[in-house]
Amino acid sequence: MKLIIGNKNYSSWSLRAWMSARAGGFTFEEIRIPLFIPGSREHILSHSPSGKVPCLIDHGLVVWDSLAIGEYLAEKAPHLLPADVVARAVARAVTAEMHSGFANLRQHMSMNIRKDYSGHGHTPEVDAEIARIVAIWNDCRSRFGAGGPYLFGTFTTADAAFAPVCFRFRTYGVKPDGAAGEYLAAMLANPHMQEWEAAARLETESIKSEDLYD
Ligand SMILES: N[C@@H](CCC(=O)N[C@@H](CS)C(=O)NCC(=O)O)C(=O)O
Numbered sequence: 001m002k003l004i005i006g007n008k009n010y011s012s013w014s015l016r017a018w019m020s021a022r023a024g025g026f027t028f029e030e031i032r033i034p035l036f037i038p039g040s041r042e043h044i045l046s047h048s049p050s051g052k053v054p055c056l057i058d059h060g061l062v063v064w065d066s067l068a069i070g071e072y073l074a075e076k077a078p079h080l081l082p083a084d085v086v087a088r089a090v091a092r093a094v095t096a097e098m099h100s101g102f103a104n105l106r107q108h109m110s111m112n113i114r115k116d117y118s119g120h121g122h123t124p125e126v127d128a129e130i131a132r133i134v135a136i137w138n139d140c141r142s143r144f145g146a147g148g149p150y151l152f153g154t155f156t157t158a159d160a161a162f163a164p165v166c167f168r169f170r171t172y173g174v175k176p177d178g179a180a181g182e183y184l185a186a187m188l189a190n191p192h193m194q195e196w197e198a199a200a201r202l203e204t205e206s207i208k209s210e211d212l213y214d
Pocket of ligand 1: 010012013014035051052053054064066067
């Protein structure tokens with residue numbers, strides 16, 4: 001299995017697929033393509049028909065888009081989704097909401113693991129989206145989280161979907177109270193998250209358009 005990803009410091013979509021692959025216990029070759037430098041688009045297109053990362057290649061099968069990759073990996077490693085049908089439906093709903101929503105947060109608080117932009121990025125729209133994310137986390141933790149520290153107890157693709165938000169909250173100094181805050185701490189302490197973060201800190205490329213508040 002091969003996973004094509006972008007810069008670990010910046011590529012939030014790549015992080016989602018990579019976390020599902022790690023949490024699923026898969027052995028995979030990682031192909032990291034630094035984004036937005038000469039040749040990177042051609043390099044991505046040599047693997048990924050959409051021209052975007054992440055892209056998963058498994059014995060000739062090509063799966064692009066982080067949502068499809070998460071679903072595919074969960075078919076091969078069913079523990080990546082909750083076993084209960086109700087919890088599984090909610091996990092898919094919050095994953096889909098994260099995948100297609102929160103445009104203001106993405107724009108004003110882009111993932112940038114190495115930076116400390118505490119206090120930056122707040123607009124009324126961003127704050128409303130942060131409140132919605134905190135409500136999702138509190139709801140999942142209280143209804144489904146009894147079996148462990150993650151949204152549905154054990155780690156699922158829903159946690160992978162919110163992984164970039166966890167790094168964003170730390171970069172931009174967003175500190176939820178209560179169950180959501182405990183969930184954020186558990187995610188930032190997750191060994192796979194820490195492995196990704198350590199690699200992000202070693203990267204030397206900068207994407208100036210993503211360094212929003214320098
Ligand atoms: N909806 C896609 C989004 C993928 C995406 O936008 N990836 C960005 C990097 S995080 C990318 O490949 N950008 C390179 C480009 O647009 O040339 C997914 O979930 O995989």
